[in-house]
Amino acid sequence: MSVVENLNVAKKGFHLSIKHWDIPDQGLSALMGPSGSGKSTIVRILSGLENCAGLRWRFGDTDVMPLSFKQRKVSVVFQTLDLFSHLSVRENILFGARAHKIDSTRCGKLLTRLVEGFEIGHLCDRRAGLLSGGERQRVAIARALMIEPRFLFLDEPFSALDRELKKNVLNLTKEILTELAVPSLLISHDLEEVEAFVTQKVFHLSKGSLV
DSSP, X not given: OEXXXXXXXXXXXXXXXXXXEEEOSSSEEEEEOOTTSSHHHHHHHHTTSSOOTTOEEEETTEEOTTSOHHHHTEEEEOTTOOOOTTSBHHHHHHHHHHHTTOOHHHHHHHHHHHHHHTTOGXXXXXXXXXXXXXXXXXXXXXXXXXXXXSEEEEESTTTTSXXXXXXXXXXXXXXXXXXXXXXEEEEESOHHHHHHHOSSOEXXXXXXXXX
C-alpha cells in the first residue's frame, strides 16, 4: 500500500486537508471531484513539482519525499500536456525512456504497440508543436507509459478524444498498465470513464477532504 499523510494546502478557492490516504500500490484507481477542488494540485505535490510542508508519502518500504522527480520514477500526464514542441512525436515518446535508460529492445516493441494502438504512426516525424489537442493527449500518454514508472498519474488524459478513440486509447492504456504492473491514479469527473478504467478504488474529493 502507498500511504500519504499530512497533505495540507491552502490556496485561493480551495483548501486541502488529507491526514491519511491509503492509495493502492497495485491496480488502477481514480480520484473524482468537481473542477477547482484541488485534484491537479494533489498530483503536482505527489509528483514532486510543488512543495507541501509536513507531507509524508511512503511507497512500500520507500520514503518518496526526499527523492527528486526523476528519482521518484513517477510519470504524469498533465492536462497541460507538456510536450517538447521542437521535438518530433517519436522523440517526445522516447525522451523519458532514454533518460531512464530503459532497454532499447523493450522500448522498440512498446513504441510500435503504442503508435499503432493510439493511431499516431503517421505523426511520428511531426513536431509536437503542430499537433491537435487530441493528438497531443495520445502522445503524452504514450510517453508516460514508455518509462515503465513506479506510479502513474493521469490528469484528465482522455478529455480531447472522441468517444470511439477514447475507448480504444483507454483500453490499451489499461491493458499495458496491467501487464507492466504499474499502479495508477486517474483524475477525472467522468463517471463512465472511471468505471471503464478502475480495477481498484475510486476516491472522491469534496470540500478539501476525501470522502
